[in-house]
Amino acid sequence: MPTTIPATAEKASITTWIAILAGMIGAFMAILNIQITNASLLDIEGGIGTGVDNGAWISTSYLIGEIVVIPLTNYFSRVFSFRIYMIASTVFFALFSMACAFTHDLGSMIAMRGLQGFAGGVLIPMAFTMVVTKLPKAQQPVGLAMFALAVTFAPAIGPTIGGYLTENYGWQTIFFINTVPSIIMVVALYFTLEREPVNFGLLKEGDWAGIVTMAIGLSALQTMLEEGNKDDWFQSAFIVRLAVIAFVFLTAFVWLELTVKKPLVDLKLLRNRNFGIGTLANVLVGFALFGSVYVLPQYLGQVQGYNAEQIGQVLAWTGLPQLLLIPLVPRLMKSFDVRYIGFVGIGLFAVSCFMNVAISADYSGDQFFVPNMVRAVGQAMVITPLTAIAMLGIGPKDAANASGLFNMLRNLGGAVGTASLSTIITKREQFHSNIIGQSVSTYRDVVRERIDQMTAYFQSHGITDQALAHHKAIVALGGIVRKQALILGFGDTFAVIGVMLAIAAILLLFARKGQVAGGAGAH
DSSP states (O other), rough: OOOOOOOOOSSSSSSHHHHHHHHHHHHHHHHHHHHTTTGHHHHHHHHTTTTTTHHHHHHHHHHHHHHHHGGGGGHHHHOOOHHHHHHHHHHHHHHHHHHHHHHHHHHHHHHHHHHHHHHHTTTHHHHHHHHHHOOOOOGHHHHHHHHHHIIIHHHHHHHHHHHHHHHHHHHGGGGGGTHHHHHHHHHHHHHOOOOOOGGGGGGTTTOOOHHHHHHHHHHHHHHHHHHTTTGGGGGGGHHHHHHHHHHHHHHHHHHHHHHHSSOSSGGGGGGGHHHHHHHHHHHHHHHHHHHHHHHHHHHHHHHTTOOOOHHHHHHHHHHHHHHHHHGGGHHHHHHHHHHHHHHHHHHHHHHHHHHTTOTTTTTTTTGGHHHHHHHHHHHHHHHHHHHHHHHOOOOOHHHHHHHHHHHHHHHHHHHHHHHHHHHHHHHHHHHHHHHHHHOOTTTSHHHHHHHHHHHHHHTTOOOOOOOHHHHHHHHHHHHHHHHHHHHHHHHHHHHHHHHHHHHHHHHTTTOOOOOOOTTTOOO
């Protein structure tokens, strides 16, 4: 644990700010790497010789590593010392990242991405913990705004950076992007973090049963979510087995954490009204944050045929404005009820999703500009207030534990969101395809006329065989139906994200009133 700042301290030292800034770089890079492959999956899949169905594991394996390690961070930072554990994790994060560039098959890529996530996931809660333990109360909103920048800006800009590097320099280069920031971090942390003794004796006291049940349960759950849609969910014996394993081990994990003296994750913190509400809203925001960054590239790639760089350019407008807006949020927190700031932010995020519900075949990059700008403004006002609300009433001794639980559940919400939305796209496409297909019948004069027109088109473009031209016309019409069904499916998916955010916004209004660090709080 980092040294706690006395309550009477008014300002943190330059050394403390350098350490926190280095920590924020780590959190930013760790979150960036969840999404950095999204716009480049087709290129990576081709490079390592795997199919489209398996490519999502390139992102998922990293996320599993992060989700598993985040709750372990507080415990291991006490065993190995905060300073050593953070520096070592930074080094391994960079090494495993570079190793991904040299993989040649899916198995090795999954292994390296999983280890990269296991090392990088540590950096997220540790950066958060530094804010709430090393900064005085008056300066914590500034630190939280820096953390919010990492949480919301990184996923938005990840595909942009990944797409640009992939199109111009090859997909391998995206895995070297962590090298220089990691070196800067190691140097900064080495000279600014307090030296603390290693305490290997804590290994004997570890909640190893909790660690094992959590790791197995979360891994099984995430694998089930990832493979479920491809394997038709519970029609597959493999998915059923994963569901049983996830249920049994996660149930055991919850029971253990509520009964042992020194739990790995203190689930009792969720009894705190604000932490419970803030964490639940955080899960829904994670669902939307990671889910929207998954859905939009899928739409642009599948429907509009955008390449990685073009997808990145569209997504850039959800990230770039946040660089200007997030630093202003602490000032807003000094003047307005923090719950209402969060409500407005999440509400704007929801509105941006509802704006995309009525998408059509003509809805491409330019049409996403306004919704993405609305989303950028909204996201800028989400994480800082949400975090401040959740941490209201959480003491410094519980800060690290609360940080691990808060950040793990947001990422888990994102993992569930990505998998769920993938299924929703598929199911809604099938639904709309059936509905449209009932109208597109050869018994209708308008359909026969359309087929005749398309047949004539193909005949005028080099196909002399009328039967072949007629067949191509029917296939082309089927393609139009499928594309329209897919577009409607994406529209429904944006609606689901919007509803999740609306629920999160309403939840914040039930949070307890109180004085938020450095701000006006809730009156």
